[in-house]
Amino acid sequence: MLKVNNVTKSFGDVTALDHVTFEVGDGELFGVIGQNGAGKSTLFRCIMDFYSKYDGEITYNDKKFSKLALEKIGFLPEERSLDPKRKVEDQIRYFAKLNKMKFLSDTKLKEWFDYFEIDGKLSSKIKELSKGNQQKVQLLCSLIYKPEFVILDEPFSGLDPYNIRLLQSIIKDINKEGTTIMFSSHNMENVESLCNKLIMLKKGKIVLNGSPSEIRNSYERKxxxxxxxxxxxxxxxxxxxxxxxxxxxxxxxxxxxxxxxxxxxxxxxxxxxxxxxxxxxxxxxxxxxxxxxxxx
CATH class of the missing domain: 3.30.70 (Alpha-Beta Plaits)
Incomplete structure (x- = not known):
């Protein structure tokens, strides 16, 4: 279980997160919504221990993220980080090895590549793929070693409706296999159709917290x-x-x-x-x- 307790993060005079507290249970599909600048990416970076200083406490199964085995955690950053000059296969194998995946057979790699319906070849260079297909390769890199907890920062950004539905289906499948997934999106339809629970951030504060049905039913039906x-x-x-x-x-x-x-x-x-x-x-x-x- 992820526990975020009273977390505050500031950059100079700007408070990006303001006493944020919530929990993500094991096996949940958890959404984070909010406008640009609401604090979503800052929250994810705090969880991933990318910042050395913030107030409050963040733990996963009662441990700090810096103490966790690397292969347990998956992360898709909002800023994409693929090497455009590398071949797709080399890029995928690099991330798999980086996350201590001991062996990735050619057959299994091809299965994952086809599963994501990537328009291109494993031998293609990243720069030869469309932006949407590069996005799918990066998501594949975040999931192929089967981490137990994954953070996806705007995973549907730049995708057409067909590929959004495809990745939604893949994310649901991965979640059904037991992976806890936390993701952000500007599209409320994505959030409502995917997540079990969600929070909404506004100016660094949580203004909504609960399941989509709980939140909707808390409002009058006018x-x-x-x-x-x-x-x-x-x-x-x-x-x-x-x-x-x-x-x-x-x-x-x-x-x-x-x-x-x-x-x-x-x-x-x-x-x-x-x-x-x-x-x-x-x-x-x-x-x-x-x-x-x-x-x-």
Whole structure:
């Protein structure tokens, strides 16, 4: 288990992390979200013991990261670090050996290469690959020696939707095999579809902490979406803050979430059946936007 306890890190007059406390349980898929400059990369660098000084304590299974065996930890930095002049195979084998992987057969290497669907050859130089394929090679290098704990800083950056889904699937597979994974992303859909738990950082402070469902369900369900080819403006009254239409989709922002029951009865009485009536909690994306606007 990773324990981050009351960690504060400053650079001169700038406080990048401000009394940050949370835990990542064994086998979890843990997300870290926040705007640029919120403290995500600084947090990861503190965890990886890249900074010699910070206040607070960080331990993994009650040990400092500097005391852990190198092969237990995987790290994908936000700044990519592949040697453009090296062949893909040489680069992968270098990181595997660096992390004390004793033997990597040609067959196993090819299996991993194909698993990541890298468009190129093992004999290609890194610079001959597209940026997206270089990104996949770097992620492969972080995982091939099968560490038990992995930090991925913006692993989906620069990837197209197909490759994002591919890497999401790979990350889930690795996690199911027992690897604890901690990652950051600007895309709330990535976070919501992947992680068991998450934190949101804002100006170095934690402003959200919990599972996606716990966080979403902590907000009132004031947004109501109804599909109807009939005019629903007759429902507008003082209990509705906003009523908007986009084709057959109608969006209501309610002053009180319980008023949705009244709207439902009015629709049934006036129209009868509607194919879609949804009163879900706000999405992570909507919550993220709200938190960005709030004062810490």
């Amino acid at each position: 947004k109501l979406i109804v599909e109807s080819d009939k005019d629903l403006f007759f429902l507008n009254d003082e209990n509705i803050e906003i009523l908007s239409q986009d084709g057959n989709m109608w969006t209501f922002i309610l002053k009180d979430e319980d008023y949705a029951k009244v709207i439902f009865r009015k629709i049934v009485d006036e129209i009868g059946f509607v194919p879609y009536f949804d009163q879900s909690p706000p999405s992570l994306n909507e919550i993220f936007a709200r938190k960005v606007k709030e004062n810490v």
